[in-house]
Amino acid sequence: MRIFAFLLVLTTVLITGCSPMNTDRLSQQGPTLKIEEFFDGKVYAWGIFEDRFGNLRRQFQVEIDGDWNGQRLVLDEKFLYSDGERDTRVWTIVPKGEGEYEGRAGDIIGTAQGYSEGNRLNWRYRMELKVGDGSWKVSFDDWMYLQPGNVLVNRAGVNKWGVQLGVVTLFFMRSEQLKEAPFAL
Secondary structure (H helix, E strand, O other): OHHHHHHHHHHHHHHHHOOOOOOOOHHHOOOOOOHHHHOOEEEEEEEEEEEOOOOEEEEEEEEEEEEEOOOOEEEEEEEEEOOOOEEEEEEEEEEEEOOEEEEEOOOEEEEEEEEEEOOEEEEEEEEEEEEOOEEEEEEEEEEEEEEOOOEEEEEEEEEEOOEEEEEEEEEEEEHHHOOOOOOOO
């Protein structure tokens, strides 16, 4: 009987620990996020990757050139990692309805799906992630929040086979908020 009670408690903790964030109430408190407006033009980002144990594994910067033509948003992203590695990704994102988006990029498996409401966007996709000489197919669950001062905060869970590998945290700022370009990529 004790084993059953222990397993029941353990299962409850695991299920509630993996449930998505509930931000419904908070999403209406900040400025409204419209990604086609925020990412139109030059945007800079700074980020970190922490493994599932909370160890900092990587730091990086991103320079993004966004182009919104009224029908689709193209994001040309240039990454610079703290170890000197460089990478690029080009997203094409299309609004699909009220607050709904679809996106594609070269290393994205299938189509990314996004839903925006208030100051937040939930962006989910599978990706072919470079790891050493190979790659892993992983899932990303991004939650972006536009803050007062026009700063966008992004927290993304990275999972493989349902197991969280780590968390990516990013902060985005538009170029006109900065006195000078923070870095050159």
